[in-house]
Amino acid sequence: MEQPAGENPILRPPHPTCLCVCAACGRRARRGGENECTGAAPPAVLKSGHPHVRTTRVTRPAPASLLTIFGATGDLAQRMLLPSLYSLQAENLLPPGLRILGSARSDLDREAFANLVADAINERIPAVERDDTALRGLLERLDYAAASVDDAASMQALAARVSDLRNGDVLYHLSTAPRFYVPACHALGAHGAADARTRVMLEKPIGKDLASAAAINDGVAEVFDEDRVYRVDHYLGKEGVQNLIALRFGNALFEPLWNARHIEQVQITVGETVGVEGRGDYYDDSGAMRDMLQNHLLQLLCLVAMEPPARFEPTAVRNEKIKVLRSLRAIGHGQVATESVAGQYTAGAIDGVAVPGYVQELGRDSGTETFVALRAHVDNWRWSGVPFYLRTGKRLPSRCTEIYIQFRKVPYSIFGGHAAADMRSNGLLIRLQPEERIELDLMAKTPGLDRSGLRLSQVALDLDFHEEFANQRRRISYERLYLDAIEGNGTLFVRRDETETAWHWVDAILDGWRTAGVAPKPYPAGTWGPGAAVSLIERHGHGWRE
Numbered sequence: 001m002e003q004p005a006g007e008n009p010i011l012r013p014p015h016p017t018c019l020c021v022c023a024a025c026g027r028r029a030r031r032g033g034e035n036e037c038t039g040a041a042p043p044a045v046l047k048s049g050h051p052h053v054r055t056t057r058v059t060r061p062a063p064a065s066l067l068t069i070f071g072a073t074g075d076l077a078q079r080m081l082l083p084s085l086y087s088l089q090a091e092n093l094l095p096p097g098l099r100i101l102g103s104a105r106s107d108l109d110r111e112a113f114a115n116l117v118a119d120a121i122n123e124r125i126p127a128v129e130r131d132d133t134a135l136r137g138l139l140e141r142l143d144y145a146a147a148s149v150d151d152a153a154s155m156q157a158l159a160a161r162v163s164d165l166r167n168g169d170v171l172y173h174l175s176t177a178p179r180f181y182v183p184a185c186h187a188l189g190a191h192g193a194a195d196a197r198t199r200v201m202l203e204k205p206i207g208k209d210l211a212s213a214a215a216i217n218d219g220v221a222e223v224f225d226e227d228r229v230y231r232v233d234h235y236l237g238k239e240g241v242q243n244l245i246a247l248r249f250g251n252a253l254f255e256p257l258w259n260a261r262h263i264e265q266v267q268i269t270v271g272e273t274v275g276v277e278g279r280g281d282y283y284d285d286s287g288a289m290r291d292m293l294q295n296h297l298l299q300l301l302c303l304v305a306m307e308p309p310a311r312f313e314p315t316a317v318r319n320e321k322i323k324v325l326r327s328l329r330a331i332g333h334g335q336v337a338t339e340s341v342a343g344q345y346t347a348g349a350i351d352g353v354a355v356p357g358y359v360q361e362l363g364r365d366s367g368t369e370t371f372v373a374l375r376a377h378v379d380n381w382r383w384s385g386v387p388f389y390l391r392t393g394k395r396l397p398s399r400c401t402e403i404y405i406q407f408r409k410v411p412y413s414i415f416g417g418h419a420a421a422d423m424r425s426n427g428l429l430i431r432l433q434p435e436e437r438i439e440l441d442l443m444a445k446t447p448g449l450d451r452s453g454l455r456l457s458q459v460a461l462d463l464d465f466h467e468e469f470a471n472q473r474r475r476i477s478y479e480r481l482y483l484d485a486i487e488g489n490g491t492l493f494v495r496r497d498e499t500e501t502a503w504h505w506v507d508a509i510l511d512g513w514r515t516a517g518v519a520p521k522p523y524p525a526g527t528w529g530p531g532a533a534v535s536l537i538e539r540h541g542h543g544w545r546e
Contacts, residue, residue, distance in 0.1 A: 061199065061228075061488035063095045065168035068158075070184060071175035072102030072113070072144070076203070078120040080234075081175060084478035086121045090134035093483055094141075099165045102144045103158055113144035129473060149176075149183040152190075159191035171485055173201040182219030189223040199228040201485055201493075204295050206231060208286060209510075210503040217496050227314075230485050231494040235296045235401075237477030240432030242492075243465065244303050244403065245312075247430065247438065254428075255308070257407065259382045264425065265542050267389045267404040268300050271396035273350050275525075280362045287368040289342075292392040294506045298325065299494070301388055304403060305378050314490040318498065325501040329377040336512035341521065341532045343371030345395040348525030355395065355525045369520040370394045373533040374509070375540070389537055391544070395525035401432040404545045415454055422446075422456035429545070436465040 071077060088094050102113050121135060145161045147154040162170060172188065174181055181202055188194040200220070207213030220229055235241055248254060257263070270292055276283045283291060302321040309316035331339045344366075346357040358370050371393030378388065405428040413423055427441040439460045446455040466472070484492055512518075521530035528546060537544055
């Protein structure tokens with residue numbers, strides 16, 4: 001039916017008796033009642049503290065004139081943040097007038113902070129890639145203000161410095177422990193340093209369960225509207241993850257096959273060779289489920305499983321991701337024993353070098369899992385019946401992040417004899433790290449002659465992005481994240497409802513473990529986890545791709 005001129009059917013107000021549903025949090029409100037969702041175009045900005053977010057396309061804010069980094073002398077800043085800013089400077093991607101204000105408890109002056117920044121860049125950036133002009137340009141942008149979120153005088157001084165340096169929008173990056181997020185936001189608000197032209201980046205983890213995540217989000221929302229909160233999952237800044245998006249939605253080849261009719265199973269593996277590396281107290285309080293699966297692996301699952309967004313922009317992309325998270329089948333008390341596995345590494349060897357077990361590194365007994373594997377299902381039209389196998393762990397044989405899509409076998413083989421037995425499923429491997437590559441497993445004729453007729457072999461079409469784009473260096477994920485946050489683009493950041501829905505799903509598994517008394521199963525360092533992880537997948541007729 002033809003639409004009246006000028007009317008957008010997507011934005012048409014709902015029927016007066018309908019319950020409106022917020023696309024972000026699912027909250028329902030009857031039209032005309034409290035917290036109504038009018039469907040008007042465009043919707044009014046919801047007042048600060050409200051958990052809802054805009055549900056239509058919004059105008060992107062102006063680029064930041066000032067980036068303020070809390071925790072600017074910390075490990076993350078020196079390893080990732082400062083080198084990323086240098087790389088953006090070297091490629092002329094920072095706004096010309098952008099100033100960078102570092103802040104930490106350390107009592108430094110501007111020169112001392114500039115020296116720290118230079119040292120961090122010289123240590124991280126290879127000499128052949130360093131450019132003295134770019135480094136000088138970055139150092140000229142710097143300023144420093146010592147501050148502690150629990151010291152009102154220092155925060156007032158910081159706010160005054162922000163006021164002096166800003167010439168427009170301000171981006172705050174809280175590169176601190178999560179317990180400081182709410183106090184920092186409240187202090188910025190109390191001292192007049194948070195307004196409609198400020199936004200804030202928050203590092204993961206956002207809480208350790210749904211209740212604590214909601215408390216952090218509520219506290220931040222008292223100062224910053226949801227569309228001004230940029231929750232970081234640094235995996236989303238990786239080139240390989242963005243290549244996954246390009247692979248799915250930039251090619252006509254795969255999307256028609258991207259469903260339960262053609263795909264038999266999906267595997268997502270994130271392996272680490274390292275142990276806890278001085279993070280024992282933090283890690284022992286979180287474990288692999290909270291530290292990796294709740295965020296990184298579930299975000300990868302969303303990108304694999306989501307429907308095509310209308311546009312590659314924040315609201316459209318995140319609306320599709322939240323649909324996936326809400327479609328995850330709950331793994332309750334009765335399923336944790338068969339659908340999930342927890343493990344903990346013992347002494348073993350990595351690349352031939354002996355390494356201690358987790359409890360030896362920690363220095364005390366612990367029931368914390370360093371490995372988790374599970375079978376998930378996305379209960380919707382596209383993915384009904386397709387298992388998603390997720391696994392992650394420390395002290396595994398290799399450092400890798402990869403997604404494996406196994407397609408269903410051909411419905412009928414025209415080949416008899418040996419050739420029929422040779423048949424294998426096609427598979428698509430998307431490797432995100434350490435190298436970025438795509439492999440497509442196909443069946444082909446084995447060269448030569450055979451009395452029985454054709455013989456078939458599985459061969460791989462292999463695309464190595466570092467060979468294909470040989471002039472491109474390996475990028476730090478924060479280069480993309482900083483560029484987008486400075487420009488006001490939230491597409492690759494995580495919305496509140498995503499975080500809390502992921503916690504809701506994970507909490508049920510953790511609660512099931514506690515109720516059932518599930519203890520981590522031991523596995524030697526340098527192996528792919530406990531044997532139960534193999535049984536988890538093999539009893540359904542599948543096997544881990546290793």
